[in-house]
Amino acid sequence: MLKVLNLFAFVVIILLSLNACSSDTYTPKPKAYPKMDLPAKVYQHYSNEGCPFVFDIPTYANVDRSPDLKRKNEDQDCWMDIVFKDLNARFHLSYMNVEDHTKLMNLIEDAHKLTSKHIKKAEYIDQRQIMTDKDVYGLFSDVGGNAASSMQFYLTDSTDHYIFGSLYFSSTPNYDSIQPAIQFIKTDILNMIETFEWQEGSSATASLLDN
Numbered sequence: 001m002l003k004v005l006n007l008f009a010f011v012v013i014i015l016l017s018l019n020a021c022s023s024d025t026y027t028p029k030p031k032a033y034p035k036m037d038l039p040a041k042v043y044q045h046y047s048n049e050g051c052p053f054v055f056d057i058p059t060y061a062n063v064d065r066s067p068d069l070k071r072k073n074e075d076q077d078c079w080m081d082i083v084f085k086d087l088n089a090r091f092h093l094s095y096m097n098v099e100d101h102t103k104l105m106n107l108i109e110d111a112h113k114l115t116s117k118h119i120k121k122a123e124y125i126d127q128r129q130i131m132t133d134k135d136v137y138g139l140f141s142d143v144g145g146n147a148a149s150s151m152q153f154y155l156t157d158s159t160d161h162y163i164f165g166s167l168y169f170s171s172t173p174n175y176d177s178i179q180p181a182i183q184f185i186k187t188d189i190l191n192m193i194e195t196f197e198w199q200e201g202s203s204a205t206a207s208l209l210d211n
Contacts, residue, residue, distance in 0.1 A: 038184050039086075043191060051078035051095065052161055056195035058188050060086065082192075087181045088170040091151075091189060095163045098156070107162045111154040114166070115141045130155065134197040142186065146174060150182050151189060157198055165189070 043056045046063060057063065064081040078095035098104045115125065123145035130138040130153070138155040151167035167185060169178055 038180070041187065043195075045195075048078075052199045053078075053095070053163065054197060054199060055192045057082055057192065060084070061188070064090075084181075084185060084188075087185065089167060089181060089185060090170075091165055091167050091185070093163055093165045095161070098160055098162050104156060104158070104162060107164070108154060108156070111139070111152070111164055114164075115143070115152055130193060132194075132196075136193070136196050136198070140190070140193065150178075151186060153189070153193065155193070155196060161198055 039058075039060045042059045044059055046055055046057045048054045048063075061082050061084050064083050076094070078093075080093050082091040082093070084090070096103075096107060098107070125144070126142040128140045128142075130136060130140055135157045136155055137158055138153055140153040141151070143150050143152070149166040149168055152165065154162065154164045156162045167182070167189070169181075171178075
């Protein structure tokens with residue numbers, strides 16, 4: 001009788017073990033994205049003839065002085081794209097000459113409104129004040145998440161010049177897949193701000209101030 005009970009207990013243990021194995025929950029692997037081959041960071045000065053500002057750009061990018069935009073007036077002659085062809089990205093720059101303080105305040109307000117439009121899809125918005133010893137002032141915004149533009153800034157000398165910049169990718173934004181490219185380009189945009197100066201400005205070194 002004892003042998004029968006031991007055999008019965010052994011069979012029950014085996015059946016319970018098999019049931020536990022069959023009831024394991026399947027956990028899917030996280031979606032993987034192709035690894036990006038990113039070039040080395042090397043910069044060159046862009047003279048930007050005919051426009052009142054200059055800056056440095058990476059050697060793997062080029063400037064498109066005729067972006068696909070509808071020109072309304074001659075003020076748009078200094079609108080341009082910094083093209084990151086291998087990353088399917090463009091950083092658009094739109095320059096405006098400022099006639100008076102009211103117009104400058106309106107342009108700055110428009111810049112804040114454009115950034116605010118991304119709040120619904122943004123995971124975060126990191127903003128930094130810009131102030132350099134080359135009379136370059138403004139705000140840099142890093143927008144996390146699937147926003148249409150993940151990076152914007154505006155720059156001004158507070159009197160005569162204003163420029164707005166924003167990053168766009170050719171494909172529909174998916175933050176997880178393009179995040180390495182965003183961080184890579186972010187370094188280039190911050191370097192552009194560091195080296196940015198108005199044509200009549202000094203050649204002193206710039207700095208970025210965190211809020």
